[in-house]
Amino acid sequence: MKRSITALGVCILTVLFACTAFAAEYTADMITTGPQGNMTGKLYVKGDLFRQDMVMEGQEQTIIINEEKDLTIILMHPQKMYMEFVDMGDEEVQESMEVDIDSAEDLLKENPDMATAEDLGTETINGIKCRVFKVTYKEDLRGDSTLWISKELETPIKIITNTAEGMSTMELQNIKKGSVSSSVFAIPSGYKKMEMPGLMGNMEDMD
Numbered sequence: 001m002k003r004s005i006t007a008l009g010v011c012i013l014t015v016l017f018a019c020t021a022f023a024a025e026y027t028a029d030m031i032t033t034g035p036q037g038n039m040t041g042k043l044y045v046k047g048d049l050f051r052q053d054m055v056m057e058g059q060e061q062t063i064i065i066n067e068e069k070d071l072t073i074i075l076m077h078p079q080k081m082y083m084e085f086v087d088m089g090d091e092e093v094q095e096s097m098e099v100d101i102d103s104a105e106d107l108l109k110e111n112p113d114m115a116t117a118e119d120l121g122t123e124t125i126n127g128i129k130c131r132v133f134k135v136t137y138k139e140d141l142r143g144d145s146t147l148w149i150s151k152e153l154e155t156p157i158k159i160i161t162n163t164a165e166g167m168s169t170m171e172l173q174n175i176k177k178g179s180v181s182s183s184v185f186a187i188p189s190g191y192k193k194m195e196m197p198g199l200m201g202n203m204e205d206m207d
Contacts, residue, residue, distance in 0.1 A: 024153050028175040030054075034161075034168030043172065045155075046180040064185050073187065081194045082187055114138065123148060125157045126173050153177075 030041045030052065041054035048067035053060070062075035072085045120132035130148035137143060143163035147156050158171045 024155065025180050026153060026175055026177045027180060028172040030170065030172055032168070032170045035166040036168070044180050044184050046182065046185065049182070049185045051185050066185065075187070075191065076194075079194075080188075080191050082191050083194050115142075120146070126171075126175055128153070128157050128175060130157050 025046050027045070028043045030039075030043045032039045032041075039054050041052050044051040050063075050065040050067075052063045054062070060077045062077065064073040064075070065071070066073075070086055074083045074085075076082065115135050115137045118134045118136075120134055123130055123132050125148045128150045129152070130150050133147050133149065135145045135147065137145075143161060145159060145161040148158040149155070150157050153175075155172075156170070157175070159169065161168045
């Protein structure tokens with residue numbers, strides 16, 4: 001089933017968040033393509049704060065994650081409304097996504113039966129030096145992924161994944177390192193809180 005805009009955005013942001021050092025501070029454009037749809041967006045990172053602005057199928061939304069408070073906020077700009085969720089990220093999923101950029105062996109040492117990894121050396125992507133790894137999953141349907149991981153930012157700059165459904169890509173472009181204002185992660189003035197019981201359960205079922 002095709003994921004909703006919100007679910008897809010949360011999934012992408014969770015991957016980046018799980019791989020990013022809390023000391024990192026930068027902005028970037030994020031481009032994703034794949035069988036589930038294409039998306040363009042803007043990423044803001046400030047320590048344990050993340051914000052992703054995205055446009056998919058003509059709709060604008062923002063996802064904000066505050067790791068210190070285990071809080072996820074979804075802003076719906078056309079309606080000037082927002083939703084809040086506590087403990088939205090799956091801790092086990094995040095732990096399985098964490099990457100160690102020292103070697104391909106370290107990359108998968110926590111999940112030795114899940115996949116094999118090959119160290120492809122280094123490459124500069126969009127001005128950022130990266131270590132490149134190819135991960136081949138042992139379950140045929142999961143395919144393989146190639147990751148370009150920045151040691152400085154400790155986050156993937158580019159990911160290409162091949163599965164039975166087709167190829168998906170995620171790439172950070174126009175990366176600007178430096179101070180990001182805390183106000184970027186605040187709920188805009190005039191936005192009203194929306195309560196939607198049962199929404200989280202529905203999102204978790206969307207695969």
